[in-house]
Amino acid sequence: MNIYNIDDFGGSAVNPPLLAVRDLCKYFPIRSRGLVRRKVGDVKAVDHVSFDLYRNETLGLVGESGCGKSTTVRTILRALDFTGGHAYFDPEGNGRYVDFGELTAHELVPLRRAAQMIFQDPFSSLNPRMTIGGIVAEPLVIHGLARGKALEERVDEILVKVGLKPEYKTRYPHAFSGGQRQRIGIARALVMNPKFVVADEAVSALDVSVQAQVINLLDDLKREMGLSYIFVAHDLGVVRHICDRVAVMYAGRIVELAPTEELFERPLHPYTRLLLGSAPIPDPDRRTLPPNPGEVADAGNLPAGCAFAPRCPYATAVCRKERPELRTMSPLHLASCPFAEQ
Amino acid sequence: MNPNVLEIEDLQVSFFSDEGEARAVNKVRFAVPRGKVLALVGESGCGKSVTSYSVLRLIRKPGKITGGRILFHSADGSSVDLASLRENDPRLFDIRGNRIAMIFQEPMTALSPVHTIGNQLEEVLFTHGKPAKAEAKARVIEMLGRVGIPAPERRYAQYPFELSGGMRQRIVIAMAMLSSPELLIADEPTTALDVTIQAQVLALMQSLQRETGSSVLLITHDLAVVAQVADFVAVMYLGRIVEQGSVREIIKSPRHPYTHGLLESLPGLHGRRERLPSIRGTVPGLFDLPEGCPFHPRCDFAKKGLCDRGEPPPEQVTSDGRRLCCFRAEEMAELLKKRDGAETTA
Incomplete structure (x- = not known):
């Protein structure tokens, strides 16, 4: 297992990141029909994605379906193998980074304690034949971290923390509402005392009154347990509320990355503007439904230049030919549009 | 001509199971004015979809309409109570898919995968009339163009999976x-749908509605969508309408504590706040409804001895003309104002 330090990937020494993703790529092969099934191309689901995640930070990853936001986080956690790139992770905070991309399955095991995931669907992500106690205890048992009385106590403790009664331990998932199930999913992720948690559309399936409770819970737990989140979501209101910084993805790439308020108040990339402008505002006196032309780009058949150019009102000949790089517009604000200044 | 196209009066729909009778829709009463958009909003399980399915008589066993009337006032002056029709009444076939049409949530499952787009659309015309094949095709292609499908002639021959x-x-x-x-x-x-596509589809529905002057009953859980497209709003909770009024009344100055709580808990409205206001507790099941007002266990304004006993509160019209089901309807304007004031200063 190789150990890296901050100079190996160019991170900030003043504020070293917990996780540094560099040029992450995940391609899925497209095969021809027939017996041979030759590889005829790639779906570039994630294409040279780079960002840092700092300690105690919530980074939002937003975009429309198929933009690669879920594939990005799943690849980082090695639920999928890397096609290319690196994800340097420093769970101990001592400047010794390991690269998720090059670890063997065996080497990954201890790191999985520090990096956990909360899933979207509170109905399909819990085994219906296990009790709540069993579901929450399972990670501890697998990693051999606790047994007997200590195990029971740890499970009780975490259930209380997420707002569930320890008496519920003997019940099965079907006896719980959507919001409660999502709390169980959160308990299962946090029982390992992780440093880094990926929440993949963790509140999307919940009704708004319950959603607010779970958002508050995630925020409280972050402070209490010193967590860092990558928060994958398509609901911009939720993202604005909970995230410190936001990365906008389009067709497998990050097109803009900025502190939350900066991004919402001064979006630089035309796609970010389209996205923000499309979100309905709950105010009957401000009716602003833009009839936007165009469809999300097909990741298996991307145009040569900027993937957004076919939908972009400002696109020029340059945009259709050359693929724009993510540029630093101001110290914390990155955008990948050659005309971002304008 | 009746100013309302649809009037629902004391509608009751129940689902029967071994555990007993679940009243999914309970004494629901509202009207859709002609040429307007009425939004029926609420969280999952509140009965909004069951209400809409009842209008087209799509409720199947173990569900049953157990009471009330669903009056459809056609532009030709005729009126019919849809709730009273037998399932095989020919009037139902004339109305369903013809005078009253429905758009379903899932565009993946609402279309047949084994018929072409053209075929499926023409079926509507052939079911309710006898147009010549060429005429039907022309009308379908014209309609595809109107809903913003590029190259409608080509799409006519394609299958849903290609879109x-x-x-x-x-x-x-x-x-x-x-x-x-x-x-x-x-x-x-x-x-x-994704948010950019949602904006397009909503804009399309709005322009079609204005062009044709048809009326819309919109079922949704999304208050932002309601604010953008509705003229009138009815808010449902546990099978009952708790508040109704114009979109401006409901969104700008909600009177019922539930409506108020729903709007408060929308994230991102106020920029970043330390804590998002939420409605405490969860929606109870239909089999263990609380006594008194069904919302009282989650309500910050519930009064002991008033809100927690007897029958649920009936709809009241307050002195300033607001319609809501709350035992403290008259006081709510003052109470909510006081609370909002306390929050801004805090």
Whole structure:
């Protein structure tokens, strides 16, 4: 297992990141029909994605379906193998980074304690034949971290923390509402005392009154347990509320990355503007439904230049030919549009 | 001509199981004014979809309409109580898919995968009339163009799997609009769509509605969508309408504590705040409804001895003309104002 330090990937020494993703790529092969099934191309689901995640930070990853936001986080956690790139992770905070991309399955095991995931669907992500106690205890048992009385106590403790009664331990998932199930999913992720948690559309399936409770819970737990989140979501209101910084993805790439308020108040990339402008505002006196032309780009058949150019009102000949790089517009604000200044 | 296209009076729908009778819709009463958009909003399980399915008589066993009337006032002056019709009444076939059409939530499952787009759309015309094949085709292609499908002649011969989700929802809308319905029921028409596509589809529905002057009953959980497209709003909780009024009244100055709580808990409205206001507790099951007002266990304004006993509160009209079901209806304006004031200063 190789150990890296901050100079190996160019991170900030003043504020070293917990996780540094560099040029992450995940391609899925497209095969021809027939017996041979030759590889005829790639779906570039994630294409040279780079960002840092700092300690105690919530980074939002937003975009429309198929933009690669879920594939990005799943690849980082090695639920999928890397096609290319690196994800340097420093769970101990001592400047010794390991690269998720090059670890063997065996080497990954201890790191999985520090990096956990909360899933979207509170109905399909819990085994219906296990009790709540069993579901929450399972990670501890697998990693051999606790047994007997200590195990029971740890499970009780975490259930209380997420707002569930320890008496519920003997019940099965079907006896719980959507919001409660999502709390169980959160308990299962946090029982390992992780440093880094990926929440993949963790509140999307919940009704708004319950959603607010779970958002508050995630925020409280972050402070209490010193967590860092990558928060994958398509609901911009939720993202604005909970995230410190936001990365906008389009067709497998990050097109803009900025502190939350900066991004919402001064979006630089035309796609970010389209996205923000499309979100309905709950105010009957401000009716602003833009009839936007165009469809999300097909990741298996991307145009040569900027993937957004076919939908972009400002696109020029340059945009259709050359693929724009993510540029630093101001110290914390990155955008990948050659005309971002304008 | 009756100013309302649809009037629902004391509608009751129950589902019967071994555990007993679940009253999914309870004494629901509202009207859809002609040419307007009425949004029926609420969280999952509140009965909004069951209400809309009842209008077209799509409730199947173990569900049953157990009471009330569903009056459909057609533009030709005729009125019919849909709740009283037998399931095989010919009047039902004349109305369903023709005078009242429906758009379903899932554009993936609302279309047949083994028929071409053209075929499926023409079926609407052949079911409700006897147009010549060429005429039907021309009307279908024209409608595809109107809902913003590029190259409608080519799409006519394609299958649903060849189209994106947004395109499919346009096809479903085209199908519903083909018969120029007087009332369009749209059940979460944009919930499955991405936000940029949602904006397009909502804008399309709005322009079609204005062009044709049809009325819309919109079923949704999304208050932002309601604010953008509705004229009137009815808020449902546990099978009952708790508050109704104009969109401005409901969104700008909600009176019922539940409506108020729902709007408060929308994230991102106020920029970043330390804590998001939420409604405590969860929605109880239909089998263990609390006594008194069904919302009282979650309500910050519930009064002991008033809100927690007896029958649920009936709809009241306050002195300033607001319609809500709350034992403290008259006081709510003052109470909510006081609370909002306390929050801003805090």
